[in-house]
Amino acid sequence: FTGRGALDEDFYEELETLLIQSDVNIHTTERVIGELRKAVREERLDSSEKALDCLKRSLVAILTEPAIAEKQALKVSDKPPTLFLVVGVNGVGKTTSIAKMADMYARSGKKVILAAGDTFRAAAIDQLEIWAQRTQTELVKHKEGTDPAAVVFDAIRAGRARGADYVIADTAGRLHNRSNLMDELKKIYRVTEKELGRAPDEILMVLDATTGQNALSQAKNFMSAVNVTGIILTKLDGTAKGGIVLTLANELKLPIKLIGLGERAQDIEIFDPVKFVDGLFE
Amino acid sequence: SLSEKLQDVFQRLRGKGRLTEADVTEAMREVRLALLEADVNLQVVRDFITRIKDRAIGVDVLESLSPVQQVVKVVNDELVALLGGTQTGLQLSPTPPTVIMLCGLQGTGKTTLTGKLAYYYKKQGRNPLMVACDIYRPAAVKQLEVLGEQIKVPVFTSPAQDKKSPPSIARSAIEHAKANGNDIVILDTAGRLAIDEDLMDELGQMQAWVTPHEVLLVVDAMVGQDAVNFAKQFYERLPLTGFVMTKMDGDTRGGAALSIRAVTSIPIKFMSVGEKLDALEPFHPDRLASRILG
Ligand SMILES: Nc1nc2c(ncn2[C@@H]2O[C@H](COP(=O)(O)OP(=O)(O)OP(=O)(O)O)[C@@H](O)[C@H]2O)c(=O)[nH]1
Ligand SMILES: Nc1nc2c(ncn2[C@@H]2O[C@H](COP(=O)(O)OP(=O)(O)OP(=O)(O)O)[C@@H](O)[C@H]2O)c(=O)[nH]1
Ligand SMILES: [Mg+2]
Numbered sequence: 001f002t003g004r005g006a007l008d009e010d011f012y013e014e015l016e017t018l019l020i021q022s023d024v025n026i027h028t029t030e031r032v033i034g035e036l037r038k039a040v041r042e043e044r045l046d047s048s049e050k051a052l053d054c055l056k057r058s059l060v061a062i063l064t065e066p067a068i069a070e071k072q073a074l075k076v077s078d079k080p081p082t083l084f085l086v087v088g089v090n091g092v093g094k095t096t097s098i099a100k101m102a103d104m105y106a107r108s109g110k111k112v113i114l115a116a117g118d119t120f121r122a123a124a125i126d127q128l129e130i131w132a133q134r135t136q137t138e139l140v141k142h143k144e145g146t147d148p149a150a151v152v153f154d155a156i157r158a159g160r161a162r163g164a165d166y167v168i169a170d171t172a173g174r175l176h177n178r179s180n181l182m183d184e185l186k187k188i189y190r191v192t193e194k195e196l197g198r199a200p201d202e203i204l205m206v207l208d209a210t211t212g213q214n215a216l217s218q219a220k221n222f223m224s225a226v227n228v229t230g231i232i233l234t235k236l237d238g239t240a241k242g243g244i245v246l247t248l249a250n251e252l253k254l255p256i257k258l259i260g261l262g263e264r265a266q267d268i269e270i271f272d273p274v275k276f277v278d279g280l281f282e
Numbered sequence: 283s284l285s286e287k288l289q290d291v292f293q294r295l296r297g298k299g300r301l302t303e304a305d306v307t308e309a310m311r312e313v314r315l316a317l318l319e320a321d322v323n324l325q326v327v328r329d330f331i332t333r334i335k336d337r338a339i340g341v342d343v344l345e346s347l348s349p350v351q352q353v354v355k356v357v358n359d360e361l362v363a364l365l366g367g368t369q370t371g372l373q374l375s376p377t378p379p380t381v382i383m384l385c386g387l388q389g390t391g392k393t394t395l396t397g398k399l400a401y402y403y404k405k406q407g408r409n410p411l412m413v414a415c416d417i418y419r420p421a422a423v424k425q426l427e428v429l430g431e432q433i434k435v436p437v438f439t440s441p442a443q444d445k446k447s448p449p450s451i452a453r454s455a456i457e458h459a460k461a462n463g464n465d466i467v468i469l470d471t472a473g474r475l476a477i478d479e480d481l482m483d484e485l486g487q488m489q490a491w492v493t494p495h496e497v498l499l500v501v502d503a504m505v506g507q508d509a510v511n512f513a514k515q516f517y518e519r520l521p522l523t524g525f526v527m528t529k530m531d532g533d534t535r536g537g538a539a540l541s542i543r544a545v546t547s548i549p550i551k552f553m554s555v556g557e558k559l560d561a562l563e564p565f566h567p568d569r570l571a572s573r574i575l576g
């Protein structure tokens with residue numbers, strides 16, 4: 001999208017098309033385009049370049065408003081270990097994102113312990129075990145089919161005993177409309193909170209960038225089950241734009257904390273709102 | 283729901299005989315909203331509205347159906363027609379083994395679907411073989427082996443140290459199947475981006491070497507506007523014979539199915555409706571149409 005040419009109806013239509021095709025919710029899209037028209041009038045913007053610039057700034061503003069900015073940074077507890085609980089629907093990249101975070105923290109000299117909290121899916125523990133070896137981090141695991149809350153409990157104990165800086169817990173993929181699975185997640189939360197003596201420092205919901213409007217339902221349901229503190233947006237190395245996060249920011253005040261850009265341990269970045277918005281228009 | 287939204291639009295239509303263009307234009311706005319919220323691709327929505335608008339105008343408001351029901355019927359019928367006919371399974375080859383190759387983006391449910399298809403055909407009295415062609419993802423081979431143990435279906439693997447390429451693993455698997463009397467071979471492949479040329483070439487090579495009877499694109503039902511992009515790219519690179527929508531037990535509307543039908547015309551073969559290996563259903567266009575409409 002060049003944003004060149006006349007500042008006419010076609011320009012607004014092109015912008016609307018781009019936003020919708022980036023998975024920005026239709027209502028969010030209509031709102032920001034409506035506000036852009038108003039800004040163009042009030043600020044007497046006279047070129048499509050200036051209008052596009054104005055739109056980009058308003059999108060960045062959605063992602064960085066005070067209610068989001070105050071919880072943007074990844075939490076570090078003053079009572080280690082800092083505990084991250086990683087949740088989300090099936091196949092979005094939870095386990096791989098945990099490996100990436102482990103790598104990121106291990107490289108900066110932090111001691112990380114991983115909890116194999118997916119005791120359900122075939123070879124889930126094996127998968128995390130390989131990542132623990134590759135990132136040279138410890139893994140706490142139990143037998144397959146056992147209570148996931150017990151694994152996280154043990155990992156917190158191990159974290160304290162071994163002076164870990166971080167304990168990052170994996171959980172099984174679960175669809176947000178399955179009440180029994182969401183109850184299981186609530187139990188993991190309660191057990192974690194009790195043992196830790198406070199709520200988990202981060203509850204990160206992993207979201208696949210190819211996801212459309214269902215992301216809103218996922219976020220709402222996970223937030224009503226546990227206190228989601230941020231989003232990890234994965235698979236942004238593909239063609240999907242992940243524009244739904246604008247709606248998540250706007251309506252639910254959810255910060256995007258990290259983005260996944262590939263399948264290797266190093267393919268992770270701290271979320272940059274300006275870079276993200278620029279990416280929508282590329 | 284769409285019917286309720288259309289009710290509001292048509293409140294003032296009591297006593298009118300026919301739907302005018304103005305009535306229909308307003309109704310189409312609600313239909314457009316419903317389809318976009320269902321993740322149908324924007325361009326596909328535009329084409330769809332153009333097609334049905336003319337059919338909806340001048341539709342006689344019959345005694346038996348209200349204007350709302352008329353419009354919903356036109357929309358629903360067109361959706362069902364576009365989604366394609368009810369599928370009754372895959373094409374089995376008269377000369378075994380029938381080879382089914384699965385492909386798609388990362389995390390869509392291919393490995394699990396391999397188990398589901400194996401279980402489905404085993405229950406029909408067949409002798410399936412699952413093939414672990416994903417040599418990249420940590421514990422992908424183990425994952426398939428665990429599924430194989432659950433349903434007592436053999437899994438063909440190549441020892442990691444052999445460093446065999448996925449296409450050669452597939453080829454060896456077919457030979458193994460012929461020697462062992464397996465009449466269905468299901469190839470699980472690694473998830474990949476459609477824009478990854480090397481990995482797309484790898485799939486192309488696999489397809490060329492083993493000429494599968496079915497090449498199925500495995501699609502996560504919650505996919506949004508991007509569906510047209512990767513579906514088109516997979517379709518241009520491989521002779522896809524159909525696609526499978528997974529995680530249909532979620533609450534996503536599944537509009538991506540319409541998008542993919544629009545840009546590839548390949549049929550929807552199955553719906554995966556859960557994590558268990560028996561959670562596989564044949565495709566019903568009428569059910570998916572009403573789900574998309576909401
Ligand atoms: N291209 C790309 N692939 C990714 C990214 N993150 C994860 N993946 C891939 O997505 C697939 C699923 O990743 P997992 O980490 O197993 O996802 P999960 O959420 O733990 O899955 P379940 O535990 O089964 O629910 C794997 O093939 C990963 O390599 C990413 O940022 N980019
Ligand atoms: N709820 C639900 N979960 C599913 C369905 N199909 C697969 N899954 C889950 O989705 C996740 C990903 O499934 P996989 O079979 O590992 O996906 P994949 O396509 O092989 O992943 P990659 O090999 O990494 O590309 C797992 O947690 C599965 O249990 C389904 O129909 N419904
Ligand atoms: Mg996992």
Ligand SMILES: [Mg+2]
Pocket residue numbers: 392393394416419422471472473
């Ligand atoms: Mg797989």
